[in-house]
Amino acid sequence: xxxxxxxxxxxxxxxxxxxxxxxxxxxRMSGDPVLLMLPETATEEDYELxxxxxxxxxxxxxxxLIFLFDAVKGDFGKSIRTRKPVILSIxxxxxxxxxxxxVAFVIGFALSIPLGIVAAVKKGTVWDNMARxxxxxxxxxxxxxxxxxxxxxxxxxxxxxxxxxxxxxQHYVMPATCLGIFLMSGVARLLRSSMLDVLDSEFVKMAxxxxxxxxxxxxKHALRNSLLSVVSFGGMYIAIMVTGAIxxxxxxxxxxxxxxxxxxxxxxxxxxxxxxxxxxxxxVMSANFFTDILYAYLDPRIRVQV
Amino acid sequence: xxxxxxxxxxxxxxxxxxxxKYGTVKAVDGVSFKVxxxxxxxxxxxxGCGKSxxxxxxxxxxxxxxxxxxxxxxxxxxxxxxxxxxxxxxKVRGKKISMILQDPMTSxxxxxTIGIQLExxxxxxxxxxxxxxxxxxxxxxxxxxxxxxxVRYKNWPHQLSGGMRxxxxxxxxxxxxxxxxxxxxxxxxxxxxxxxxxxxxxxxLQEKTGVGLVxxxxxxxxxxxxxxxxxxxxxxxxxxxxxxxDLFDNPSHPYTAALMRSLPKLEEKVERLASIEGQPPPLNDxxxxxxxxxxxxxxxxxxxxSYPDETEIxxxxxxxxxxx
Numbered sequence: 134x135x136x137x138x139x140x141x142x143x144x145x146x147x148x149x150x151x152x153x154x155x156x157x158x159x160x161r162m163s164g165d166p167v168l169l170m171l172p173e174t175a176t177e178e179d180y181e182l183x184x185x186x187x188x189x190x191x192x193x194x195x196x197x198l199i200f201l202f203d204a205v206k207g208d209f210g211k212s213i214r215t216r217k218p219v220i221l222s223i224x225x226x227x228x229x230x231x232x233x234x235x236v237a238f239v240i241g242f243a244l245s246i247p248l249g250i251v252a253a254v255k256k257g258t259v260w261d262n263m264a265r266x267x268x269x270x271x272x273x274x275x276x277x278x279x280x281x282x283x284x285x286x287x288x289x290x291x292x293x294x295x296x297x298x299x300x301x302x303q304h305y306v307m308p309a310t311c312l313g314i315f316l317m318s319g320v321a322r323l324l325r326s327s328m329l330d331v332l333d334s335e336f337v338k339m340a341x342x343x344x345x346x347x348x349x350x351x352x353k354h355a356l357r358n359s360l361l362s363v364v365s366f367g368g369m370y371i372a373i374m375v376t377g378a379i380x381x382x383x384x385x386x387x388x389x390x391x392x393x394x395x396x397x398x399x400x401x402x403x404x405x406x407x408x409x410x411x412x413x414x415x416x417v418m419s420a421n422f423f424t425d426i427l428y429a430y431l432d433p434r435i436r437v438q439v
Numbered sequence: 440x441x442x443x444x445x446x447x448x449x450x451x452x453x454x455x456x457x458x459x460k461y462g463t464v465k466a467v468d469g470v471s472f473k474v475x476x477x478x479x480x481x482x483x484x485x486x487g488c489g490k491s492x493x494x495x496x497x498x499x500x501x502x503x504x505x506x507x508x509x510x511x512x513x514x515x516x517x518x519x520x521x522x523x524x525x526x527x528x529x530k531v532r533g534k535k536i537s538m539i540l541q542d543p544m545t546s547x548x549x550x551x552t553i554g555i556q557l558e559x560x561x562x563x564x565x566x567x568x569x570x571x572x573x574x575x576x577x578x579x580x581x582x583x584x585x586x587x588x589x590v591r592y593k594n595w596p597h598q599l600s601g602g603m604r605x606x607x608x609x610x611x612x613x614x615x616x617x618x619x620x621x622x623x624x625x626x627x628x629x630x631x632x633x634x635x636x637x638x639x640x641x642x643x644l645q646e647k648t649g650v651g652l653v654x655x656x657x658x659x660x661x662x663x664x665x666x667x668x669x670x671x672x673x674x675x676x677x678x679x680x681x682x683x684x685d686l687f688d689n690p691s692h693p694y695t696a697a698l699m700r701s702l703p704k705l706e707e708k709v710e711r712l713a714s715i716e717g718q719p720p721p722l723n724d725x726x727x728x729x730x731x732x733x734x735x736x737x738x739x740x741x742x743x744x745s746y747p748d749e750t751e752i753x754x755x756x757x758x759x760x761x762x763x
Contacts, residue, residue, distance in 0.1 A: 344564060431550060
């Protein structure tokens with residue numbers, strides 16, 4: 134198991150390095166930051182001066198190494214627009230998003246596990262069809278639209294929930310539901326299909342032969358195996374959540390990382406974009422890393438391999 | 440009356456149908472047989488003849504929907520287990536009747552150690568806990584000749600070979616000393632040498648526990664090796680029942696006789712083994728007559744009109760054929 138964790142950790146670091154190269158290259162391909170920062174009236178000398186101040190006259194590989202070492206230290210430079218260090222903006226907003234996504238995860242899984250199980254166990258019945266309709270809608274309706282509808286109902290008509298901010302638990306209800314519904318639909322569908330496979334398996338038949346109670350067959354023997362395929366998508370959910378958060382945080386004016394990303398892109402704030410994308414990448418990578426460890430914990434077959 | 444005392448299982452006119460979009464599939468259509476205490480009874484037939492569904496019907500584990508036991512009786516030690524509630528049946532499973540499945544590679548849950556899976560069965564039916572539970576589990580592993588059982592106990596299924604897994608399943612199946620053990624092609628997925636080992640183990644377990652064994656196979660060699668009596672199944676029906684000697688020396692149903700002719704013999708060298716022309720009928724057809732009639736070389740008009748009753752041609756040797 135230790136060996137497995139070490140190997141996965143090294144793989145994660147390598148992936149992050151590759152991501153940093155991609156970001157570094159993309160940003161340099163998307164325009165000259167010096168031109169963007171200088172006023173219209175600047176002279177050729179001003180341009181050269183700024184270029185050397187920013188270290189852009191050095192060879193590319195040196196630039197990359199400087200960028201990399203700064204990034205490791207948490208220094209992503211300053212925002213072009215606000216002059217505020219990028220790392221500060223990230224530090225302020227990321228925890229808010231983590232809180233929101235955690236609540237969304239709890240809501241999503243609390244709903245999807247029973248829903249997926251019921252749909253599989255009662256396959257072909259009214260329950261299954263209802264679950265299919267609900268999860269189908271949850272997946273196909275855009276998250277921001279769900280957000281707008283929630284705003285219309287609970288803020289405009291019923292006036293029982295706050296529209297923006299994150300001070301009380303009431304503030305969490307709508308954005309977390311919004312993200313949670315999307316997550317729930319995917320997980321429930323995945324769980325249903327893997328549960329159906331598992332319920333058909335020989336070891337479930339064997340458990341029944343032993344005289345195991347049906348509820349134990351489902352919750353112990355079948356669920357743990359079905360969760361394997363759900364968990365293996367865990368890293369992907371985090372990625373989905375990051376994108377989802379950009380939309381939901383913008384709709385509900387949630388002071389989070391997603392809104393920061395949105396602002397960075399809209400303002401073409403390159404240092405901020407670099408910092409945001411790299412951080413998001415790191416979040417998704419570490420989520421994948423922990424997912425794989427969880428997977429290995431759930432499935433003994435993984436532990437011994439590698 | 441004396442006969443009844445030794446009777447363990449009596450399956451009477453069992454019918455298990457599958458209700459599908461394409462019609463009703465009569466997978467088991469009026470199967471009757473008896474198994475005595477401590478006896479090994481074989482059911483032999485080709486794939487799809489209904490032998491596995493017969494086994495699952497006895498466990499009452501036919502997937503519903505689409506399958507359902509629509510008629511008959513399954514009398515175990517004097518009690519018709521088709522009449523008891525689901526909850527009572529659950530207590531019968533594992534305790535009175537147990538079953539070994541065909542594929543040892545998929546019959547154990549990959550995410551639990553074999554110790555946990557073995558203990559689960561013991562816990563349900565014997566209520567053992569803690570140390571005594573563990574001791575009983577290791578004792579059972581030793582009984583099925585798993586070496587260093589105390590270590591193996593902590594292993595996951597994927598760390599065991601196919602033969603070992605099948606022995607673990609054997610241990611689980613006999614853990615609560617059932618009265619009846621159904622083995623559904625338990626050696627089909629094993630290597631030839633491991634097959635022999637496992638069959639020997641089953642026989643030893645039977646001698647130790649006195650369990651009645653229903654052995655399902657398509658292999659006449661195994662029937663000859665393991666069973667006292669056997670039934671030949673064809674297209675959802677038993678066509679011939681008798682002692683293994685009767686079946687081998689005096690195969691009377693044309694299907695049994697044809698099967699016997701198709702067995703390779705050591706003393707003869709032939710270019711091509713004899714085969715039976717044609718295919719078994721689809722089981723969703725409504726066939727009034729004998730199901731083998733279309734492939735039978737001696738079939739007459741009568742054979743296609745109605746199904747023949749069972750005739751006892753010698754003591755304990757039953758045949759369903761109009762020729763008798």
